[in-house]
Amino acid sequence: MAEHYSSFTPGGTMWLLQRITAAFLVVVLAFHFFLLHFVNHAADITWQGTQMRMQDLGYFLTMVLFLITAAFHGINGVYNALVNQGLSGTPKKVVLAVLTLAGLALVIQGVYVALVMRGMV
Numbered sequence: 661m662a663e664h665y666s667s668f669t670p671g672g673t674m675w676l677l678q679r680i681t682a683a684f685l686v687v688v689l690a691f692h693f694f695l696l697h698f699v700n701h702a703a704d705i706t707w708q709g710t711q712m713r714m715q716d717l718g719y720f721l722t723m724v725l726f727l728i729t730a731a732f733h734g735i736n737g738v739y740n741a742l743v744n745q746g747l748s749g750t751p752k753k754v755v756l757a758v759l760t761l762a763g764l765a766l767v768i769q770g771v772y773v774a775l776v777m778r779g780m781v
Contacts (some may be wrong), residue, residue, distance in 0.1 A: 681733040
């Protein structure tokens with residue numbers, strides 16, 4: 661039988677964060693789909709409706725946490741998948757830096773858009 665290999669240290673911080681963010685994403689993604697695909701149909705989603713939803717502090721914070729959590733979970737998962745495929749040395753450091761910068765840019769832009777939709781910018 662093939663030996664199981666994972667770049668995650670079982671019980672380590674990144675291993676735990678990957679699982680916590682996955683659980684959070686399942687719940688928030690279900691909420692997102694329910695609200696924006698069943699309660700409000702795609703054809704009914706408007707800029708004004710989005711601005712109205714973003715005025716609710718709970719909704720606003722949930723969407724910002726959704727963005728941050730999804731970015732972390734995705735980038736951490738891609739990075740560890742590449743490490744599991746044998747990425748090492750300088751290329752590993754470069755990939756980590758590029759993914760980190762891309763993730764930070766995504767989160768900054770997303771939070772900015774959320775703030776604009778809330779009318780705070």
